[in-house]
Amino acid sequence: MSGEDAAGMPGPAPDERPQPEGRRNLEGHRIDPVVEAEHDSRRAVISALVEDEPGVLARVSGLVSRRQFNIESLTVGPTTVEGHSRITMVVEETDPGIDQIEKQMAKLKPVISVGEVSGSAVTSELVLLKVHGEEPDKVHAIAEMYDGEALDAGPETITVQLTGDESKIDDAIDAFDQFGIIEIARTGQTALARGNIPTAPGEKPGTAGEPTTPNTQ
Amino acid sequence: MSDSAAHQREDDPDAEPASGPADADGPDAADPAGEENRPDGEPTEVSTGAESVVAALEAAGAETAFGVQGGAIMPVYDALYGSSIRHLTMAHEQGAAHAADAYGVVTGEPGLCLATSGPGATNLVTGIADADMDSDAMLALTGQVPTEFVGNDAFQETDTVGVTRPITKHNYFAGDADAVGDVVGEAFELSRVGRPGPTLVDLPKDVTLSDTEEAPGEAEAPAGTDPDPRARQDAVEAAARAIEDADRPLCLFGGGVIKGEASEAAREFARAYGIPVTTTMPGIGSFPEDDELSLSWAGMHGTGYANMAITHTDCLIAVGTRFDDRLTGGIDTFAPEAEVVHVDIDPAEISKNVYADYPLIGDAGTVLEQLHEAIHRAPDADEWRERCQEWKETYPMTYATPDDEPLKPQFVVEAFDEATDDDTIVTTGVGQHQMWASQFWTYTEPRTWVSSHGLGTMGYGVPAAVGARVAADAMGEPDRDVVCFDGDGSFLMTMQELSVAVREDLDITIAVLNNEYIGMVRQWQDAFFEGRHMASDYNWMPEFDKLAEAFGALGIRVDGYDEVAPAVEEALAYDGPAVIDFHVDPEENVLPMVPSGGANGRFALAEDQL
Numbered sequence: 001m002s003g004e005d006a007a008g009m010p011g012p013a014p015d016e017r018p019q020p021e022g023r024r025n026l027e028g029h030r031i032d033p034v035v036e037a038e039h040d041s042r043r044a045v046i047s048a049l050v051e052d053e054p055g056v057l058a059r060v061s062g063l064v065s066r067r068q069f070n071i072e073s074l075t076v077g078p079t080t081v082e083g084h085s086r087i088t089m090v091v092e093e094t095d096p097g098i099d100q101i102e103k104q105m106a107k108l109k110p111v112i113s114v115g116e117v118s119g120s121a122v123t124s125e126l127v128l129l130k131v132h133g134e135e136p137d138k139v140h141a142i143a144e145m146y147d148g149e150a151l152d153a154g155p156e157t158i159t160v161q162l163t164g165d166e167s168k169i170d171d172a173i174d175a176f177d178q179f180g181i182i183e184i185a186r187t188g189q190t191a192l193a194r195g196n197i198p199t200a201p202g203e204k205p206g207t208a209g210e211p212t213t214p215n216t217q
Numbered sequence: 218m219s220d221s222a223a224h225q226r227e228d229d230p231d232a233e234p235a236s237g238p239a240d241a242d243g244p245d246a247a248d249p250a251g252e253e254n255r256p257d258g259e260p261t262e263v264s265t266g267a268e269s270v271v272a273a274l275e276a277a278g279a280e281t282a283f284g285v286q287g288g289a290i291m292p293v294y295d296a297l298y299g300s301s302i303r304h305l306t307m308a309h310e311q312g313a314a315h316a317a318d319a320y321g322v323v324t325g326e327p328g329l330c331l332a333t334s335g336p337g338a339t340n341l342v343t344g345i346a347d348a349d350m351d352s353d354a355m356l357a358l359t360g361q362v363p364t365e366f367v368g369n370d371a372f373q374e375t376d377t378v379g380v381t382r383p384i385t386k387h388n389y390f391a392g393d394a395d396a397v398g399d400v401v402g403e404a405f406e407l408s409r410v411g412r413p414g415p416t417l418v419d420l421p422k423d424v425t426l427s428d429t430e431e432a433p434g435e436a437e438a439p440a441g442t443d444p445d446p447r448a449r450q451d452a453v454e455a456a457a458r459a460i461e462d463a464d465r466p467l468c469l470f471g472g473g474v475i476k477g478e479a480s481e482a483a484r485e486f487a488r489a490y491g492i493p494v495t496t497t498m499p500g501i502g503s504f505p506e507d508d509e510l511s512l513s514w515a516g517m518h519g520t521g522y523a524n525m526a527i528t529h530t531d532c533l534i535a536v537g538t539r540f541d542d543r544l545t546g547g548i549d550t551f552a553p554e555a556e557v558v559h560v561d562i563d564p565a566e567i568s569k570n571v572y573a574d575y576p577l578i579g580d581a582g583t584v585l586e587q588l589h590e591a592i593h594r595a596p597d598a599d600e601w602r603e604r605c606q607e608w609k610e611t612y613p614m615t616y617a618t619p620d621d622e623p624l625k626p627q628f629v630v631e632a633f634d635e636a637t638d639d640d641t642i643v644t645t646g647v648g649q650h651q652m653w654a655s656q657f658w659t660y661t662e663p664r665t666w667v668s669s670h671g672l673g674t675m676g677y678g679v680p681a682a683v684g685a686r687v688a689a690d691a692m693g694e695p696d697r698d699v700v701c702f703d704g705d706g707s708f709l710m711t712m713q714e715l716s717v718a719v720r721e722d723l724d725i726t727i728a729v730l731n732n733e734y735i736g737m738v739r740q741w742q743d744a745f746f747e748g749r750h751m752a753s754d755y756n757w758m759p760e761f762d763k764l765a766e767a768f769g770a771l772g773i774r775v776d777g778y779d780e781v782a783p784a785v786e787e788a789l790a791y792d793g794p795a796v797i798d799f800h801v802d803p804e805e806n807v808l809p810m811v812p813s814g815g816a817n818g819r820f821a822l823a824e825d826q827l
Contacts, residue, residue, distance in 0.1 A: 008823025022553035028571035103565035
C-alpha cells in the first residue's frame, strides 16, 4: 500500500465483520457466559523460607517492584536452620495478584518454599516511638496500657517500644499522638501459622534445598 | 542475612587474590596464568579457577563461545587456549550475546557468551534481556575486578550481578576458586531446564587466577528447578472433555512448542483431530505454514484469518505461550468466547494474562501426548474448518506492485523464499522488515525463524546470522542457507559484526530492506501522530553495498524488480558474507494491523481503517 488513496489489503473493513459478543475482564476471565466478579484487593501475609545467600533480599524486593505488586512491609531474619532465613511480606493485592506473587517468588532459585499465611496466623510487629517528654506520667501510663516499655527517657523525649498485631499498634500510635510523635520506626508484620500448620505450604524446616511444590493446578 | 557481596567475601577464605592489585589497571598489568598451568589434555585435571571454568563448560557439552576479550576475563580466555571450545571474537559484546542467543535457538543447546567486567558486561545487557524475554537458554560469563576491589569503584567495575538480576533466570557471583567450576556447570544446566532462560556467572579475576585442584563435578541444575514434565491426569481428562465438546477448536502454538522439541507432537495432535492451527511469532515453524490446517500466526501483524479464528474460537488450546500483548491485543476482546486450555511448563504463566479454564502444567510434548491419549473422539468441527478456509480466501496476504511505485519489500522476501530450501534459517532485526519476513516467507520447520520477539531489539539480525551460521556448521549442516532480513536502521546498529562474518568466512546473506526510515515508527506516526516524521526519517544513508565491500564482503545494490532474482541468486551462490541493499518503497506499510490494545477481530487492512 502506498499513498493516501491506496486500497490496502482485500477483505471487509472492521465494521463489516462479525464480532463476538463475549468479553473478558482485565484479569483475563471470560465475563460471558459465566459472570466472574472483579476481584477486590485484600491484605495478605506471604511467608517464604529462603536460602540465606548473597542477594536473596534484592531478588525478592526487585521482583516485587518490577511486577508492581503493592507491598506494605517486608521483614527478614534467620531461622534456627543454618543457611535458612524467613522473609515475611504483607501485600495488598487481588487474589490473582497474590497467586502471581507466590508463583513468581517460587521461581527464584534461593526460595525454598513460599505461600500465604492463613488468616488465623499469629502476627506481630515491633515499633519504636519517640514522643515529647513534657508529660512523662501520662506517657508511661499509655505505654503500660499497651504493654509497652520505655527504653529511654529524658527531659525532652521519651522512647517507647511496643509490640503486637496491626490493630493494636495502630491504636497505640493514635493514643501517643497527643504527645506529639517526633520519630517512629516500625519493623513491619512478621507471622507464623498457628498449631501444626506449616507457615509456608510444603515447608519442611531443616531440609536445606527442599523444593517448593506449587499447588497451582 | 548476608545481602551484600562484601559480607560473603569475608566468609570466603578461598577468594584471596592470587595476583597483585595492579590487575585492576587493565590488560597491560595482567598476569595471565603461565604456560605450565594449562590443561595437559586431561579435562578433569585443573590447576586454576579459570581452568575449572573451562573444564566445566567442556563437560557440559559447550562447543562454541562468542565473546570479546578484556582485562578481567583474560584468565578465562587463557584457559580457553587449546580448549575444544571454538571461540569467535565478536566486534561488540552485544553482538556476542545475540550470536550466542541465536546459536542456542538453532542448536537447541544453551549459547555461551563471554565479556570482561564493566563495559564488557554492560554491553551484554541488551542481549541477555533479549534472551530473557524470549526464554532462550544462554550462559553469560563476565570477568569481574578482583574480589578485594569489589565495591571500591575499581577500574572497569560494574555491579554485574546487580545489573543483570532482573533479566536473568538466575545469576551468580563466583567468589570461591574451589567451587567456580561447579557454579559454571550449574548455571549452564539451569539455563536449559524447565522454562529456559539466560544465566550469568560473574568471575572475579583473583578467583579465576587462583590455584585450585578442585575439578568440577557433574553439572546439575539446582534442586527444584527441573519440573515434572507431566501434567496432572485429572486436569488432562477435564481438558480432553472440553476439546471433544468444542465446536470451534483452535490450536495456538507458542515458542514453548519449539523449545520443548514438541513440534512433531504438535503436528500429530492438530492433524489427528483436524484442529486448525495458529501460532505466535516465536512459535513460527512449530507447525508448517503450507499445511491446510495452518492459519499462520496471530497478533498485531498476524494474518486476518488467524485473527478471525482466534476471535471466534470457543476452545483455544494454547501451548507454550505467555499471551503477550502483541498477540492478545486488548484482553477484553481476546478469544472472548473461548474456554482456554493452557499448557505451560511455568506455573506463573497460568492465568497471568488470560485466565486458564484448563491449566496443564508440564512439558509441551509430554502434555500433548497425554491429551492425545485422553481424547476419545475428535471435536465435530467440519463447519468451523470451512469457516477458517473461507477466511483465508476473504483476507488473503497480498500486496500490490504498481509500475509507478518503487520496489516492494514483500517481493524481496518472497524471492528469497523461492530461491532457498525449507531448512533455510532466517534471522531479522526489528521493525517493518521483520514483519514482512515473517508474513511473506512460508515457514515449515522449527528453529528456522530466529528473531527478537519480546524485547524487540533492533540490530539483532546480523549477529544472530553469525550465531546461526556457526550453529548450522557445528551441527554438520554447512549447506543450509542463512538469510538475514534487516532494516536500514537495524543494520546500522550492529553491522560491525559483518567484520566477524568476513574474518571467519561465514556464508550468510544479509538483505537490507532499505527505506531510509525507521519504518515502523514512520508508519505509526502516519497512523497516530498526524504524519509528523519526528526522528524517523534518516534522509541520508550510507551506501550499504560499498560498505559491505569495504568490510570485504560481497556488496550488491538493487533498485528494481528485474534486479531482484539475479541479485538473490548471486548472493546465495557467493561463498561468504553478502549484503544486498534493496532500495524499497519508503511509504509501504505493514498490514494487516491490530492497533495496540485493539480487538484482534478488528484488524485494519488499510491505513485509514486504523
